[in-house]
Amino acid sequence: MTDLTDDLYAAERRLQAAQLAADAATLDELIDDRLIFTGPDGLLYTKQDDLAIQRSGQQRLTTVEEQELRVLVAGTTGVTWFLGTLAGVLKGEAFSARVRYTRTWAYDGERGWRLVAAHVSPAA
Numbered sequence: 001m002t003d004l005t006d007d008l009y010a011a012e013r014r015l016q017a018a019q020l021a022a023d024a025a026t027l028d029e030l031i032d033d034r035l036i037f038t039g040p041d042g043l044l045y046t047k048q049d050d051l052a053i054q055r056s057g058q059q060r061l062t063t064v065e066e067q068e069l070r071v072l073v074a075g076t077t078g079v080t081w082f083l084g085t086l087a088g089v090l091k092g093e094a095f096s097a098r099v100r101y102t103r104t105w106a107y108d109g110e111r112g113w114r115l116v117a118a119h120v121s122p123a124a
């Protein structure tokens with residue numbers, strides 16, 4: 001594995017930990033301002049949407065359990081595929097779901113890996 005691959009594994013796991021902790025400051029560092037996220041409802045969300053739901057407390061995760069993580073680095077672009085279980089509360093409703101995230105990351109020497117696109121869908 002290259003150093004960038006190791007760094008991308010670390011960035012992905014740091015993102016997971018920040019999601020679990022509702023750590024908006026760390027998410028702000030890891031998520032690029034240009035982020036477009038396709039949610040489980042098929043709608044598109046921005047970085048500001050994601051940070052707002054974290055800061056408001058409308059989303060609280062109690063479980064982020066990684067079952068599989070694959071990583072691909074091609075130059076300064078990276079892709080991660082996360083398979084796992086999430087549980088928590090979203091807008092007052094409890095949920096638990098097995099999901100797959102596909103995340104696209106961009107690397108720059110100053111800030112490291114930053115998330116620029118993501119998609120989540122239910123997984124069997």
